Amino acid sequence: MSAFFSNARHAQTSIISVFNFSRKTDAYRHYHPQFIIEEQRHIAGASGDFTALLNDIVTAIKTISNAVNKGALIGVMGALDTENVQGETQKKLDVITNEIMIRHNEWAGHLSGMASEEMDDVYSIPSPNPLGKYLLVFDPLDGSSNVDLNISVGTIFSILRSPVPSRAASKEDFFQPGTKQVCAGYALYGSSTMLVLTTGHGVNGFTLDRDIGEFVLTHPNMKIPVDTREFAINASNQRFWEPPVQRYVAECQAGSTGPRGRDFNMRWVASMVAEVHRILTRGGIFMYPRDTKDLSKPGRLRLMYEANPMSFIVEQAGGLSTTGYERILDIVPQDLHQRVPVILGSKNEVEVVLGYHKK
Numbered sequence: 001m002s003a004f005f006s007n008a009r010h011a012q013t014s015i016i017s018v019f020n021f022s023r024k025t026d027a028y029r030h031y032h033p034q035f036i037i038e039e040q041r042h043i044a045g046a047s048g049d050f051t052a053l054l055n056d057i058v059t060a061i062k063t064i065s066n067a068v069n070k071g072a073l074i075g076v077m078g079a080l081d082t083e084n085v086q087g088e089t090q091k092k093l094d095v096i097t098n099e100i101m102i103r104h105n106e107w108a109g110h111l112s113g114m115a116s117e118e119m120d121d122v123y124s125i126p127s128p129n130p131l132g133k134y135l136l137v138f139d140p141l142d143g144s145s146n147v148d149l150n151i152s153v154g155t156i157f158s159i160l161r162s163p164v165p166s167r168a169a170s171k172e173d174f175f176q177p178g179t180k181q182v183c184a185g186y187a188l189y190g191s192s193t194m195l196v197l198t199t200g201h202g203v204n205g206f207t208l209d210r211d212i213g214e215f216v217l218t219h220p221n222m223k224i225p226v227d228t229r230e231f232a233i234n235a236s237n238q239r240f241w242e243p244p245v246q247r248y249v250a251e252c253q254a255g256s257t258g259p260r261g262r263d264f265n266m267r268w269v270a271s272m273v274a275e276v277h278r279i280l281t282r283g284g285i286f287m288y289p290r291d292t293k294d295l296s297k298p299g300r301l302r303l304m305y306e307a308n309p310m311s312f313i314v315e316q317a318g319g320l321s322t323t324g325y326e327r328i329l330d331i332v333p334q335d336l337h338q339r340v341p342v343i344l345g346s347k348n349e350v351e352v353v354l355g356y357h358k359k
């Protein structure tokens, strides 16, 4: 752990530099530090704080990527005997990655508070660090049940404005609908490390070039194909699904012999970041719908640090995201760890499922 943080402190002085890939060939990659600054110009009232905050988040992501990548070599695999607020057993990396996000983002004066899957309450910025005008919400290691298996995991984050800048954030300050997000993003620690971002002006994807330690713009203006033949759902929950989802999945399974008249493929990674990334890359629909498995939980996924940032990205890439009954980005949160049903992905396919819910 201490090695991460000393590296991290060193890296805090670096800036995000992005290479413009628009000339199609590596030989013409241009150093392009303007990208994030240009994004900042789209945000009303931004002063440079946003750019600096994003730089700190990106440095944390590089540090997490390093830890995930080294894995067993540095003894970070396996579970602890602690549980998070959701009652889930924590992996060592859940705790380490949460700590990395905190350490990189608590000192620079851009935030008035943070919230995470791994912390029961709001994380208050410790004195004497200055307080800032943004709030950061994150899932430091999404899909961590996959981490010991060397299957893709990720970090998801969402940036909101603090209702009262420079005052220690209360829990209620975070209860803003997803439409209020200033920026949302995820990092995918897969065969390469990628960062996918939106500030409400489209979606861009960057790949970590480990030789230079920077993210390079490799997937400009990502768009989700409107049609798909691929669906993702945890089918072990089938007996608990509501009729609209039962109908939709049964029709996909019936394939070319059923009412849809075409064959579908099914995928389930159990890592939302990986599922959303697949959908951004080649289309698809992802569902963790409302079910009757545990009536105290209206869904599996968490609104503030899973559903909201992913819905912002999906909508900005031309897709749709809904609970089946309402647009996810319109929900006003009532709890930091609130759960919601999620149905997101290719526009035409999500509309089919929505139509079944209306009926």
Ligand code: AFP
Binding pocket: 088, 139, 141, 142, 143, 144, 145, 234, 270, 271, 272, 273, 288, 300, 301, 302, 306
């Ligand atoms: P963690 O972040 O606690 O690992 O949860 C992952 C997740 O929220 C999401 O990424 C997956 O889609 C979903 O859980 C997997 O759920 P199942 O265990 O039902 O497959």
